[in-house]
Amino acid sequence: MKFKFFCPRWGNEHVSWDSFCQRVQDEGYDGVEYGIPNEVDVKELDEAWTNFDKFGLDAIPQHYGTYDSDFSKHYENYGGWLDMVKPYKALKIDSQTGKDYFSFEQNKKLVERAAEHTNATGVEVYHETHRNKFTFAAHITFDYLQRIPELRITLDASHWVNVAESFLEDQQAALELAIARTEHIHARVGYPEGPQVPDPAAPEWNEALQHHLGWWDKIVERKQSENAELVTITPEFGPYPYMVHLPYSQKPISDQWANNVYMMKLLKERYSKL
Template sequence: MTIQFFCPRWGSDALNWETFGQKVSAAGYNGFEVGITQATTTAQLQEIWSVAEKFNLRIIIQHHDTNETDYAKHYDIYSAWLEKVKGMPCVKINSQTGKDFFSFEQNAALIAVAEKVSAQSGTLIVHETHRNKFSFASHITQQYLTKLPDLKLTLDISHWVCVAESFLENQQEAVQLALNRAEHLHARVGYPCGPQVPDPRLPEWQQALNTHLGWWDKIVARKRKEDTLLTITPEFGPYPYMVQVPASSNAVAHQWDINLYMMELLKKRYY
């Protein structure tokens, strides 16, 4: 089994690509995860891949911005996005797919389009567990995983913890199914009142951290048996995910430092 770590571009958007690439490489990441939209220009794409090549970094493409509420339009926009990125060289594509208010059949049709593009391109497309997408809750995602045997996930279980207002103690069957189908991991720690603890390094958040580590351990154990690649993006985010001191713009912790801490913690645990 190989584990590769990816730095989120999210939160470092203010850095130019050259500086970002150098910083990511120096920190010991294998690559970075970057959102690409329909508005991303050819020149911007060339810059992204140029920096990746210069610093010997791999890329995970992220989809996050199809928010059209009219389903027919949503389907067309998402399909066009998949066509835009399907020839791009990347490790895999991480897609925040569909909407929580679309029907099962509608969301399943979006997943089917992604599977078709994945087959055409040879690039694995994984669907992120995320609030307001088809995969917003464990018990709902369980239905998709049961009926769609080829569906693979990016597991960001912090969202499910937040949605369920629990550590999912009563949803173990759904969680286990998701652990069995996870191919990419967003290593963010949630708690019952939010998708991101303020600082996983502090004693008061150790229960949340250890609960997530227990889930991740099971994914790693499975991938060891399969002897296949596991990709991990430590994905603690900036404001509003990162809590700020009231009446100020000062974050209670530094996003970059926390993500680096998470990578080093997981490297020590799994290497």
């Protein structure tokens, strides 16, 4: 079973694509997860994919920016984003989908729109567990997973830990079903009062890290039992405001890039014998 690790473009938007992809390659990542705004110059996309090809990197486009509260506009704009990325080669798509206040039927229509994209392109769309989206909490996502058997997710458990103010000890059924339906991992470590610990290497955050490692291990074990060929992981520690800044000086409390490289190397070593 092969593992591929993806570097988030998030937090590095100020760096040229050439310099960024060179650094991604040098660190040992296999690809880039690229959060693409709904309104973006096609020249930016062309430049990104030119550099992915140049440096031999796979791409995971990430949807995040459909915010319309009017469902008809939301549906149209979500579909527009999927159509925009259709010409660009992708290993899979990570989608922050819908809204927490849309009805089940409305969010289901968005899941069905994503399935249409998959049917047309062959590129799977996985719906990320994320605050503010339809997957914002473990118990809510549990209901969707039960009612939509074909639904597959990107698991970012850091959001659920934050929403539930716990390590989800009392929601084992929801976690088990989520683990069974996960096809991409966002390896960020959350804690009950926030979606991102300041530094995953710091000993004071080891309890939070161990909870997340346990969930990721179960996904990997499931994949291994299924004889899967590939597991994809994006270490996704983010910049401000996920990365808390020190008061007054506005200096970040730790290094975003270093946190993600640490997580990648930790997981590479952990799963190196599989």
